[in-house]
Amino acid sequence: MNKAVFVSISLSLLSLTMGITILILLYTNNASSENCTPAENNDSYYNNKYKKRHQVFDKTLWNLMPRLSYELTNMTSPAEVVIIKQTGGGQCFSIEVCVGKVRSIQSKSISNGLSDIRYNFLIGGDGNIYVGSGWDVQSDQMPNAIDIAFIGSYSFDVLTDSMIDAAQYLLKVGLRQNKLTEEYILVAHNQTMSTESPGSNVYKEIIKWLHYDGRLTGFNSTISERFRIVSRLQWLAQPPTHEADLLKTPVPLVIIHHTSTESCISLAQCTYQVRQIQQFHMESNQWWDIGYSFLVGGDGAVYEGRGWKYEGAHTFGYNYKSIGVAFVGTFNSEKPPKNQIAAFKKLVGKGVELGYLEKDYKILGARQLYGTESPGTALQKEIETWPHWANQS
Structure with a gap:
């Protein structure tokens, strides 16, 4: 078999695997939605003004690469800080495209020397939540913090209502599951370091959220305030x-x-x-x-x-x-x-x-x-x- 044919077959198999994975994701999440108990279906979140459901894709459903051998820093108590970020790159509006982007972000994170995907959670333009390192691993920015990243570049991209609602739902889950302290603060990525993230369009939105702390401004003052x-x-x-x-x-x-x-x-x-x-x-x-x-x-x-x-x-x-x-x-x-x-x-x-x-x-x-x-x-x-x-x- 010559090299060109081998590469062609390999790419075809990769595409087939990706397609099968997406079908499994769709089936699994639809099934889990149909099998929710009445209490889950009547959660106050689902009666919000958008009337939309948000699927949560556990890492086992999209994961492409094994975590490297060295350990991540685990949370030992509920997080006190939530850092809102953007991933950069384009937005995604379907499960298939969003899974591809999450996998690409994981691959880039590992190639940059991290042991796994750099974010705790990611939110796609499809309004779904993609679990990265999850609630139990500290953000690499600061202790006792987790980060939530919107997929896209929000200096020019715009958040959809479904994305905003998904993020707020995720924060409610964190409180309900005791993964966030009751008095947690929420900050923009550019309050913790010199960066354009999370983009001006995200910033305009999160400053309206209940736990946002606008007192922590500027790269140098943010961390020093949070000793x-x-x-x-x-x-x-x-x-x-x-x-x-x-x-x-x-x-x-x-x-x-x-x-x-x-x-x-x-x-x-x-x-x-x-x-x-x-x-x-x-x-x-x-x-x-x-x-x-x-x-x-x-x-x-x-x-x-x-x-x-x-x-x-x-x-x-x-x-x-x-x-x-x-x-x-x-x-x-x-x-x-x-x-x-x-x-x-x-x-x-x-x-x-x-x-x-x-x-x-x-x-x-x-x-x-x-x-x-x-x-x-x-x-x-x-x-x-x-x-x-x-x-x-």
Whole structure:
């Protein structure tokens, strides 16, 4: 069999498989609609002003590619933030076309280094909901968040009534199933990072929704307003090989480092960096655990290292009387972004509030205490402008 014939047969089989899959999807969802109990059919949602049903396509119905072996970050509590996004590309108005787009988005996500499709849920122009990573996996933007993406580009595309209604229904389901907190906030994608998503036409719509929080505006202010500490459990830390000594709190010093790695700007990137740092500290340095008390990511989140209570392994001779905080990245020529600095300041404020830091604590750069470039020239100059910085060496 020559190569051209083989390719032709392969493409034909792929098209046939796709067609069969769509027929199964249609049959399965129609059957499930007919077999709903009266209570399900009379849900108040189905009596809304649009009088339309929205089919929910579970990932098992459209999935094309296996998830990569490394784990995603699972939710440990109901989500506090819903991020509304657009996928980019064109809209879709039929199950067949929407399934094709969802599969394409999954393929692109994996080729970009993610373990699976990047969105928790997607909503098509057909008014149906396509389950991505679902309710139980954190958005890669920030902890305790999920994202909902409208398929299309909404700087010029327009949402249909059915799409709007599907999104609002999905949010009601999240509340009813305790997947969202009662006081969750809803934000546009461009409030969490520099992007055009979700597009002006989506933005005009969501600002009218009940849980929308318009106070969180701008890339730098959004994450800093939503201070988060990502626990060891959430970033999948290895257990320490030994238990460290307890600190005698409150401690008088906060010592700042940089990690001398690449920076990170999303939950997925920062989680990966923190895991790599722990692995280096434990396997190359033969330490019991990650050396820092906390790490601050460029996503504006704080990552728990040894925490407030245990002695770190970051600054020889000072570990017993200090908290060591590392900024993820290398800051020799440029200082960290505003959201990263804001997260650090909130962290030390929390330390004072909880009684782990003295009220008149002092901040030092690691280079003031031993022969190192850390925390980098630019970051060192920055901390020297802060009220708690101490001019000692």
